[in-house]
Amino acid sequence: MKSEPAEASIDDLQAAGQLPWTGVRNYQARNFMRDAMQCGDRVLFYHSSCAEPGIAGLAEVCSAAYPDPTQFDPASPYFDAKSRPEAPRWWMVDVRFVAKTALLSLARLRAEAQLASMQLLQRGNRLSITPVSDAEWTTLASLLGVAQGTRA
DNA sequence: GCCAACGTTGGC
DNA sequence: GCCAACGTTGGC
Numbered sequence: 001m002k003s004e005p006a007e008a009s010i011d012d013l014q015a016a017g018q019l020p021w022t023g024v025r026n027y028q029a030r031n032f033m034r035d036a037m038q039c040g041d042r043v044l045f046y047h048s049s050c051a052e053p054g055i056a057g058l059a060e061v062c063s064a065a066y067p068d069p070t071q072f073d074p075a076s077p078y079f080d081a082k083s084r085p086e087a088p089r090w091w092m093v094d095v096r097f098v099a100k101t102a103l104l105s106l107a108r109l110r111a112e113a114q115l116a117s118m119q120l121l122q123r124g125n126r127l128s129i130t131p132v133s134d135a136e137w138t139t140l141a142s143l144l145g146v147a148q149g150t151r152a
Numbered sequence: 153g154c155c156a157a158c159g160t161t162g163g164c
Numbered sequence: 165g166c167c168a169a170c171g172t173t174g175g176c
Contacts, residue, residue, distance in 0.1 A: 002174090026159075049174050106175080124157040126173045 010057035018096035029129040034091040054105035063094035
């Protein structure tokens with residue numbers, strides 16, 4: 001899951017313990033949260049749009065999907081006038097801090113042959129939430145120096 | 153700041 | 165339903 005550290009960094013997540021993954025306004029990313037994610041799913045926390053893009057830590061989904069309240073708040077930058085409470089358009093999950101890691105940079109990820117087909121790294125990918133395969137997780141866990149017992 | 157890539161919007 | 169125009173993402 002990508003986050004701009006200026007908005008919410010791994011340090012912010014650590015300080016807060018958990019954060020609502022609010023503001024996603026892309027249908028594919030929404031579908032992952034609404035339809036595919038479950039409590040306990042592991043998350044790679046990726047810093048984007050910053051000086052050093054890369055994986056900065058580990059997190060975990062810690063709620064079921066629920067409607068993103070900011071879509072109904074006219075004062076929010078994420079307000080969506082076309083979404084109605086009886087049929088919410090945007091859904092989200094809460095994510096909790098697991099661990100901070102040494103930054104695994106985008107350049108390092110790109111240099112890893114075993115990650116060549118990782119969706120995050122595909123040309124033109126802008127999706128803020130992308131799935132990670134078992135094999136990719138194993139490779140990443142090794143690069144991050146973390147236990148491999150659980151998966152994304 | 154640039155620009156490639158992509159998603160969304162809206163006229164027809 | 166097509167598709168051009170526009171806005172956004174995100175690395176560099």
